[in-house]
Amino acid sequence: MADHEENEPENGGARRPVVTIHDVARHAGVSSMTVSRVMNGKRYVSEAMRQKVEASIRALHYSPNLTARSLSSAVRIGALYSNPSSSNLGAFLMGAFRQSGASGCQFLIEPGVTEAEAVEGLGRLIESGIGGVILPPPLCDSPAMLAMAQEAGVLPLAFATAKPREGVSAIVVDDYKGAYDMTWHLISLGHRAIGFIQGDPKHSPSQRREQGYRAAMVGAGIRIQDDWITPGLFTYRSGLDATRQLLAASRRPTAIFASNDDMAAAASAVAQGMGFKVPDDISIAGFDDSPIASTVWPELTTIRQPISAMAASAVVMLSNLVRQARNGGQPEISHVREMLTLVERGSTGPAPALT
Amino acid sequence: MADHEENEPENGGARRPVVTIHDVARHAGVSSMTVSRVMNGKRYVSEAMRQKVEASIRALHYSPNLTARSLSSAVRIGALYSNPSSSNLGAFLMGAFRQSGASGCQFLIEPGVTEAEAVEGLGRLIESGIGGVILPPPLCDSPAMLAMAQEAGVLPLAFATAKPREGVSAIVVDDYKGAYDMTWHLISLGHRAIGFIQGDPKHSPSQRREQGYRAAMVGAGIRIQDDWITPGLFTYRSGLDATRQLLAASRRPTAIFASNDDMAAAASAVAQGMGFKVPDDISIAGFDDSPIASTVWPELTTIRQPISAMAASAVVMLSNLVRQARNGGQPEISHVREMLTLVERGSTGPAPALT
DNA sequence: CTGAAAGCGCTAACAC
DNA sequence: GTGTTAGCGCTTTCAG
Numbered sequence: 249m250a251d252h253e254e255n256e257p258e259n260g261g262a263r264r265p266v267v268t269i270h271d272v273a274r275h276a277g278v279s280s281m282t283v284s285r286v287m288n289g290k291r292y293v294s295e296a297m298r299q300k301v302e303a304s305i306r307a308l309h310y311s312p313n314l315t316a317r318s319l320s321s322a323v324r325i326g327a328l329y330s331n332p333s334s335s336n337l338g339a340f341l342m343g344a345f346r347q348s349g350a351s352g353c354q355f356l357i358e359p360g361v362t363e364a365e366a367v368e369g370l371g372r373l374i375e376s377g378i379g380g381v382i383l384p385p386p387l388c389d390s391p392a393m394l395a396m397a398q399e400a401g402v403l404p405l406a407f408a409t410a411k412p413r414e415g416v417s418a419i420v421v422d423d424y425k426g427a428y429d430m431t432w433h434l435i436s437l438g439h440r441a442i443g444f445i446q447g448d449p450k451h452s453p454s455q456r457r458e459q460g461y462r463a464a465m466v467g468a469g470i471r472i473q474d475d476w477i478t479p480g481l482f483t484y485r486s487g488l489d490a491t492r493q494l495l496a497a498s499r500r501p502t503a504i505f506a507s508n509d510d511m512a513a514a515a516s517a518v519a520q521g522m523g524f525k526v527p528d529d530i531s532i533a534g535f536d537d538s539p540i541a542s543t544v545w546p547e548l549t550t551i552r553q554p555i556s557a558m559a560a561s562a563v564v565m566l567s568n569l570v571r572q573a574r575n576g577g578q579p580e581i582s583h584v585r586e587m588l589t590l591v592e593r594g595s596t597g598p599a600p601a602l603t
Numbered sequence: 604m605a606d607h608e609e610n611e612p613e614n615g616g617a618r619r620p621v622v623t624i625h626d627v628a629r630h631a632g633v634s635s636m637t638v639s640r641v642m643n644g645k646r647y648v649s650e651a652m653r654q655k656v657e658a659s660i661r662a663l664h665y666s667p668n669l670t671a672r673s674l675s676s677a678v679r680i681g682a683l684y685s686n687p688s689s690s691n692l693g694a695f696l697m698g699a700f701r702q703s704g705a706s707g708c709q710f711l712i713e714p715g716v717t718e719a720e721a722v723e724g725l726g727r728l729i730e731s732g733i734g735g736v737i738l739p740p741p742l743c744d745s746p747a748m749l750a751m752a753q754e755a756g757v758l759p760l761a762f763a764t765a766k767p768r769e770g771v772s773a774i775v776v777d778d779y780k781g782a783y784d785m786t787w788h789l790i791s792l793g794h795r796a797i798g799f800i801q802g803d804p805k806h807s808p809s810q811r812r813e814q815g816y817r818a819a820m821v822g823a824g825i826r827i828q829d830d831w832i833t834p835g836l837f838t839y840r841s842g843l844d845a846t847r848q849l850l851a852a853s854r855r856p857t858a859i860f861a862s863n864d865d866m867a868a869a870a871s872a873v874a875q876g877m878g879f880k881v882p883d884d885i886s887i888a889g890f891d892d893s894p895i896a897s898t899v900w901p902e903l904t905t906i907r908q909p910i911s912a913m914a915a916s917a918v919v920m921l922s923n924l925v926r927q928a929r930n931g932g933q934p935e936i937s938h939v940r941e942m943l944t945l946v947e948r949g950s951t952g953p954a955p956a957l958t
Numbered sequence: 959c960t961g962a963a964a965g966c967g968c969t970a971a972c973a974c
Numbered sequence: 975g976t977g978t979t980a981g982c983g984c985t986t987t988c989a990g
Binding site: 623624625636639642643669670671672674675676707 | 986
Binding site for chain 3: 633634635636637646647648649652671673674675676677
């Protein structure tokens with residue numbers, strides 16, 4: 249029993265026990281093509297064969313080499329990311345990246361903070377030979393970007409846009425419904441005086457969120473006082489000012505619904521600073537479920553965007569589109585609507601009893 | 604002139620204008636092998652040849668297909684990420700992911716929040732045939748993880764650890780120096796009474812940060828009062844309590860240095876809630892430069908970890924190690940120390956004049 | 959120093 | 975339905 253002379257089994261961290269499609273094929277007694285078909289869920293494989301192959305796959309713990317796969321199928325898609333310090337970037341990359349493996353395509357990313365950088369980044373992506381590109385907000389609403397992509401023969405996909413446009417595939421998010429649901433949640437907790445902090449008017453979701461709030465209030469028969477709606481810019485700082493204004497309203501709100509979590513966190517800080525207990529004296533709600541929502545205390549009740557899942561869908565949609573297009577077909581534009589869910593945490597509670 | 608019948612030039616988003624190594628070879632009148640050598644900076648290429656090839660590369664805007672490259676060289680490395688909602692995840696993935704392209708290796712990631720998930724994730728990575736794995740804290744300090752990797756013949760790399768260990772490559776971060784620098788910064792602003800909020804005692808950086816703080820204080824000849832140091836858990840909530848305690852100290856600190864940004868944000872909120880102006884009445888400093896630092900107002904003075912660059916280094920180191928190991932060599936363990944930088948923002952200022 | 963040949967693991971296209 | 979044949983773009987190996 250040599251302790252040191254084993255050669256194949258132990259060569260310092262780079263063994264090659266990797267199971268290939270051929271190993272599976274041999275094990276199952278079929279051709280590698282059949283295994284490939286099974287892996288890709290293609291038709292034209294008999295049930296018996298499929299069972300046998302699947303058994304071998306499990307037995308051997310086979311997992312396909314994604315690199316090889318994307319080399320053969322050669323679908324390459326890119327993404328531009330506008331806010332590298334954004335807390336959502338992690339979820340986005342995680343979703344897109346892992347799905348790109350599963351979908352057998354190569355995924356490239358370029359940062360594009362400013363408009364100029366975005367143009368440059370898209371340029372690099374185009375030179376890398378991508379067939380499609382994922383554009384998150386606010387890039388997804390920029391006609392210039394869309395035009396640039398289309399001119400280069402690259403299929404664009406608008407990610408998390410609030411206003412999808414004809415002719416461009418999109419992952420759409422229902423900001424209206426999210427805001428409606430949150431407002432309704434507050435109402436059902438007994439709140440009537442509900443303050444609202446608006447988002448940056450330049451972003452497409454802002455108006456939709458406000459509309460959702462208004463619709464829910466009207467639906468519940470509550471008249472919205474003018475001083476219950478204050479402007480905001482999606483920044484923490486703007487939330488600070490907005491909240492001070494709100495708390496000075498002629499009839500003070502018992503709940504504040506901010507258009508995003510950063511502003512909601514600010515609202516919570518201001519309210520607590522003024523001696524209010526959250527949620528006993530005042531409820532606070534946010535939107536997005538960004539990390540700050542579960543950082544501050546109490547943690548914020550908010551609306552979650554399933555960024556990771558959305559990114560994965562985007563990759564699936566786009567890679568399919570590119571394949572379609574390559575096979576000469578006309579790409580089928582589609583708009584996928586993603587569900588927003590309300591996450592109830594500690595910052596909201598029953599309206600305080602009237603005194 | 605058919606408008607619709609063009610076939611090659613415009614086929615709906617999946618053109619193939621991609622320049623390959625062969626195109627370059629043809630253009631330069633050499634074999635593709637020579638181009639490959641030039642691209643990889645190998646020796647054994649005559650200067651004349653190199654010049655010619657480089658000219659062609661530029662002329663054709665050639666950029667190698669990384670997928671093909673990694674298929675040939677077949678280096679696969681993985682990473683486990685412990686905190687999917689972490690604000691650093693984006694930077695980490697961005698750095699690692701992009702570098703993996705440049706380094707010609709395949710990068711896989713698995714989430715591993717709990718210990719159990721981490722084990723499972725590492726298991727999946729091992730089954731995928733990785734040659735090395737990046738372990739961020741706190742996984743990088745877990746003997747169990749390290750053992751599991753090494754048993755499977757996978758080279759581990761400790762990422763951003765504060766206590767590197769012999770025999771395991773690591774990206775090391777100098778928490779001590781970062782804390783020392785920050786404390787010194789506060790002292791140089793005239794502060795003498797500087798409160799400190801400790802980090803989670805279970806994380807390796809916590810002690811180092813406290814040591815750095817103590818050393819700077821001692822170095823400046825300041826006696827640290829017992830009630831200037833309060834326990835914390837790296838959470839916002841723990842920062843809330845710690846700050847209240849600190850502000851009730853027998854001699855109230857004019858500056859608070861929290862072991863991370865979440866707690867510093869809490870400190871800022873509490874201080875402002877009690878009517879103190881930041882930084883006029885009290886300075887607040889954090890550590891990490893996580894997104895919350897530039898979200899809250901005033902923005903936090905903090906210590907930046909260059910996560911993205913560190914992730915890139917990790918990929919370079921690890922892919923080289925795996926290549927070395929595969930070529931039969933003994934992998935060269937190394938510890939790379941990354942620089943932390945102090946980022947001065949609005950939350951710190953001169954000590955208030957004594958009254 | 960340079961080139962030709964042989965794959966890496968997988969899938970598209972075509973036979974059977 | 976299933977197998978065979980060719981590569982994808984690059985690097986490794988081995989001749990010259």
